[in-house]
Amino acid sequence: MRIAIGCDHIVTDIKDKIIEMLKANKIEVIDCGTNDFKRTHYPIYGHQVAVNVVTKKADFGIVICGTGVGITNSAQKVKGARVVLAKDVLTAIDARQKYDANVVGFGGRIIGIGLMYEIIESFIEAKYLGKNDALINQIDSIVEKENYDSKIFDDEKHKWDQGFYN
Template identity: 55%
Template sequence: MKRIAIGCDHIVTDIKNSIREWLMEKGYDVVDFGTYDKTRTHFPIYGKRVGEAVASGKFDLGIVMCGTGVGITNSASKVKGARCVLARDVETAKVAREKFDANIIGVGGRITGIGLIENIIEEFLNTKFDDSKENVEVRDYIDGLISEKANKGEYFEEERKKWNEGYYHD
């Protein structure tokens, strides 16, 4: 069974916990990269954690979520080797896996219902990459757009500094 990395921000912790339990009941090996409660936090931390876990090869696929899914999906995508897609429908999840070899799915817990989130994730997990020459070339080209700078954490240094200075507010 696939090994899944999952993470979220404080806004959707309950939804992430529900999805984690649902996946474990299906037999998936799920590791939770946080956050674990509703204490205010910042999404790039958890997108980066899931992105690094999947890009390392220790996990088959990843799931990230925040209120809209936009922020955490973008942060996960900054990690070299992480191909994260934001999906609000089942077809997007399927095409992302099949044609682009997406390895992380992002969803918005505040704008997508739990039933649809489950359907999106199920399609994502069950779809295989079509490794045609064209699809492999596109995937490899996209992977080449992220520099090694990303995996050194340099993309996130400015965000960490702003967070510590109290720049972000609810």
């Protein structure tokens, strides 16, 4: 199994700990960043995780920011990504079983790492029950075109590199 993971600068340490836990359980990890605590533009990392999942480079994705809201919303904008912001095990399982969710998001300042990892384990163990294909196709059709090219962030990356954002 391969999981893509990404975060913003606020929770890099949490992402790194989750990566350690995944690797200890023999799960291959694609680390999409960020990799330090320097302020960054989190939609880049949510997008990269979702693209890795929908292009089948990863089986599942994990996105983490302070509350989970921003990075989860950015990952959700990738065609084919079905993202759940989870604060409990039941929500994650329900999202997998009923909606074939493929990315789970967390607020690193909202829930502890132990619960986060329990949710991840439950999320990847749960299986889609195959009962909502028409509904899932309808949800997936909301994003009309594939948007897998990360060049959409080139201008933002340049601004960040130039110190435009403080």
